[in-house]
Amino acid sequence: MADRPTLLLTNPMHPDGAALLEPQARLVTAPDTKPETLRALAAEADGIIVRAKLPDDICDHAPRLRGIVRHGVGLDFIPVAAATARGIPVANLPGSNTQTVAEYCLAAILSLRRPLLSMDARLRRDGWLPARGMADPLTEIGGTTLGVVGVGTIGGRVARIAREGFGMTVLGASRRAGRMPPGVEEAALDDLFARSDAVVLTCPLTDETRGLVDDRRLGxxxxxxxxxxxxxxPVIDTAALERALNARTIGGAALDVFDVQPLPPDDPLFACPNLLLTPHAAGITATSMRTMSIGAAEEMLRILRGDDPVNLVNPEYRPEHRKA
Incomplete structure (x- = not known):
């Protein structure tokens, strides 16, 4: 069908999601996510499904654009205000990777507090007794305190798993005071950092949260x-974290997100002790990728039909919904 709309995928999607779209649209997967590449491909795009950051001026290069769908949750990859000004609906998929990210958070805490892979390596290298000795200073996470900064969908799931699954006391801090889920004690940020044995950051990046974890809070x-x-x-002041890790004033850290992505191979973080690094993969499993791809496909098909997506994030894209 020569008149099928063209959909730009910034990255490949799960085959089950692509299968929903292919009868209705021509799919074009970007060979890379450089701004110039995405701008060039957007010229013929009727829709964009987003897994990588779009250039802020992408709408200026996409005269046919009818909708943008985030293959995931975070909207900082999309220039929402610019899309709204052009009358372009934007959708995301809240909750689509909640369990995946929550499981990552608890796995990271366990990896830092009970480093089984290091024990395995020591057993293989040095034998039974040296490896067994590594267990002596370790402590259980049950009965300790978890602080969650940003108790939204993901933070709330982390809190529930920690409380119900591990018997942790959970403190929460959120920009919306007085709305903690059951079993989560609301705490001021400084109090949360001082009392917690583990802190999980699940808050959005805003002017208020940029650099939230600095030298003072790490201290x-x-x-x-x-x-x-x-x-x-950028929620963490990376230089401050490097100082804390190198001085061993905190027990360790796990980072899945960075100021610059991909993380440069010569980044000083690689030399820090007790630091677990992963390549922005907390929300990626075969399970979540299938869920997100199908959800993104369904939302894009609604847009192509002229309907609003279920998870429309900018209703003011329609003139009648714009604030006076």
Whole structure:
């Protein structure tokens, strides 16, 4: 069908999602996510499914664009205000990777507090007794305190698993005060950092959260406490974290997000002790990728039919919904 709309995929999608779209549209997968590549391919695009950051001026290069769908949750990859000004609906998929990211957070805490892979390596290299000795200083996470910064969908799931699955006490801090889920004690940020044995960052990146974890807040943490970041890199002052890790004033950290992505191979983070690094993969499993791809495909098909997506994030894209 020569008149089929063209959909730009910034990255490949799960075959089950692509199978929903292929009868209705021509799919074009970007060979890379460089801004110039995405701008060039957007010229013929009727829709964009987003897994990588779009250039802020992408709408200026996409005269046929009818909708943008985030293959995931975070909207910082999409220039929502510019799309709204052009009358272009934007959708995302809240909850689509909640379990995946929550499981990552608890796995990271366990990896830092009970490093089984290091014990395995020591057993293979040095034998039974040296490896067994590594267990002596380790502590259980049950009965300790978890602080969750950003108790939304993902943060709430992390809190529930920690409380119900591991018997942890859970503290929460959120921009919306007074709305903690059951079993989560609301705490001021400084109090949360001072009392927690592990801190998980699941908050969005805003002007208020940029650099939220700085030298001062890291200095409030217990010497054995660990921090896990699955939000966005700039929520942590990276230089401050490097100082804390190298000075061993905190117990460790796990980072899935960074100021610059991909993380350059010569980045100083690679030399930091007690640091677990992953390539922005907390939300990626075969399960979540299938869920997100199908969800993104269904939302894009609604847009192509002229309907609003279920998870429309900018209803003011229609003139009648814009604020006076």
């Amino acid at each position: 409030l943490m217990k010497p054995h406490a660990v921090i896990v970041n699955v939000s966005r890199g």
